[in-house]
Amino acid sequence: MQKRRKRIDSGPKDNRISPAVFIVPGILFIVGVMFSFLVIITKIISGDERKIYLASDSSIGTGRVMYPEGVEGTYYESLQSSMDAYWTIKDIDGPAPTQENEIISFGDDFLFSIYADELYLLGPAVRCTVVECKSGLYSCPIYFWCQPVLKTYFEKEMSSEEDKVAISLMTSYSHREATMQANDGLPIFYGVGTEERVNHLSIMGKKPDKIFSYTFEGNIYYFWYYMDGSEFAAHFDKYTDLDQMTVEDAVAYFEIRFVEGADSYGG
Numbered sequence: 001m002q003k004r005r006k007r008i009d010s011g012p013k014d015n016r017i018s019p020a021v022f023i024v025p026g027i028l029f030i031v032g033v034m035f036s037f038l039v040i041i042t043k044i045i046s047g048d049e050r051k052i053y054l055a056s057d058s059s060i061g062t063g064r065v066m067y068p069e070g071v072e073g074t075y076y077e078s079l080q081s082s083m084d085a086y087w088t089i090k091d092i093d094g095p096a097p098t099q100e101n102e103i104i105s106f107g108d109d110f111l112f113s114i115y116a117d118e119l120y121l122l123g124p125a126v127r128c129t130v131v132e133c134k135s136g137l138y139s140c141p142i143y144f145w146c147q148p149v150l151k152t153y154f155e156k157e158m159s160s161e162e163d164k165v166a167i168s169l170m171t172s173y174s175h176r177e178a179t180m181q182a183n184d185g186l187p188i189f190y191g192v193g194t195e196e197r198v199n200h201l202s203i204m205g206k207k208p209d210k211i212f213s214y215t216f217e218g219n220i221y222y223f224w225y226y227m228d229g230s231e232f233a234a235h236f237d238k239y240t241d242l243d244q245m246t247v248e249d250a251v252a253y254f255e256i257r258f259v260e261g262a263d264s265y266g267g
Contacts, residue, residue, distance in 0.1 A: 051246055075137035079111070082131055082138040089140070093120070097127055103214055103223055107182030109133055114190070114223075116216040122148040124216065126192060130178045143178035147171050149192045149221065161193050161258065165201065166250035168192070172229060173236045189229030197258045198222035204231065204255050 076082040080099060087096035097115035103126065105113040112130050119125040130143040147168070151157055158164050168191025172179070176187035193201075199211055201224055208224040215221075226232070235254065239245060250256070 051244065075134060075139055077137060079113070079131065079138045082140050083129070086140040086144075097129070101216070104225070106179070106188060106227075110181040111138070112179050112182035112188065116214065116221070117146070118217070119146060119148060122151045124149040124219070124221070128175065128178075130182055143175070143181075145171075145175055145178075147192075149194070161195050161198060162251045162256050163247050164193050165191055165203065165256045166247045166254070169203070169232060169250060169254060170236075173233055176229070176233055183227065186227065187229045187233050188225060188227060189232050190223070190225035193222040193224070194219075196222070197260075198224060200258045200260060202255070202257045202259050204235075206231075 074085075076085060080096075083096040083098075086092075094117075097113075097117065101116045103114045103116055105111055107130075109132070110130055111133055112128070115127045115129075117125050117127045125146050125148045128143075128145050128147065129141040131141050132139040149164070158167065169189060172187065172189040172191070179188040180186060182188075199222065201208060201211065203226075206226070209227050211222060211224040213220050213222050232254065236242065239253065245253070
């Protein structure tokens, strides 16, 4: 007779669910949320990079520094001496601007000067100062700001000459309080380009008062300016949500054009 095999009882079954069932989906969910968050942040940052008040240095304010502590009322025998003193007092990196690198200056009682320079990480730039003049003597700068030529303050390359003009308009608007002191109450709007077509620049149908080229570190740049930028300032004043204006908005809003065949300035 064949013996019946005895069934071995392995005990009660473990009906618990493995933690892996929850851990793996949980990890995937967290990764998904983080990825979505990064995408949103990237889009926000990318959008901010095109906001004109951030692309320029206008978010810093008017750039007004007033007299450095301890030297208010102190005047120097030369403009260079006042610059050297300011650079020393404020402990600014690099040498002070020199007359050799001066691009242009405006004014009498208050002197608005623009110098070619180079900024760390931002490359070619212009440094702008306003000093007070009394009886042939010069104060330390009462206004001081910088403006990159090729990059925005996000360290991004400006993609076109139109971008450069738009950002220059915003910077000029931001520092109008300073330039008005040197120009009988009228804001000076100015900028720098790198292409020869800047000679044909038109903003809101108006040509700059002057455009001329200068050379810095072996490269040619084109400087333009309007002695009376009141109309541009007024257009900024009435723009709704100025802090949301993008570079593209500014190009269209101010009708920034390079009109082929228009009279060339040069010189």
